[in-house]
Amino acid sequence: MVKCERCGESIPDGEEMEHYGKLLCEACYMQALSPARACDPWAVRSAQTLSQLDEDYASLTETQSRILKVLAETGGVTAEALAQELAMGLPELEREFATLRHTEKIRGQMRDGQKVIRLW
Numbered sequence: 001m002v003k004c005e006r007c008g009e010s011i012p013d014g015e016e017m018e019h020y021g022k023l024l025c026e027a028c029y030m031q032a033l034s035p036a037r038a039c040d041p042w043a044v045r046s047a048q049t050l051s052q053l054d055e056d057y058a059s060l061t062e063t064q065s066r067i068l069k070v071l072a073e074t075g076g077v078t079a080e081a082l083a084q085e086l087a088m089g090l091p092e093l094e095r096e097f098a099t100l101r102h103t104e105k106i107r108g109q110m111r112d113g114q115k116v117i118r119l120w
Contacts, residue, residue: 006028006031007025007089009092011022011023011024011042019032028063028091064099064100064105067086067096067107068100068119076118078114079115106119
């Protein structure tokens with residue numbers, strides 16, 4: 001059994017993936033190939049257009065609703081604090097951030113030299 005060089009999880013023999021010389025698990029490999037991008041003008045425009053065509057397009061998942069609830073209660077927190085509060089890993093949370101950013105529900109802001117996530 002091999003360990004993922006990104007997250008440290010054990011990978012069953014034969015299921016490891018190589019990316020730029022590193023052995024990765026499937027989840028880390030997919031994240032390396034398709035990283036979450038919060039600042040993507042085309043994604044924002046697409047989200048705006050699709051939500052005008054289909055009101056259910058912008059419906060939130062349970063995780064996204066929990067993120068928005070914490071941000072409403074706190075006024076904004078760091079990504080690390082939010083991950084700890086929701087008991088989630090940062091990579092998983094960053095994907096949710098990207099979706100919420102594209103739908104203009106959350107945004108980043110610098111406070112006291114730290115990047116915090118807050119409601120739009």
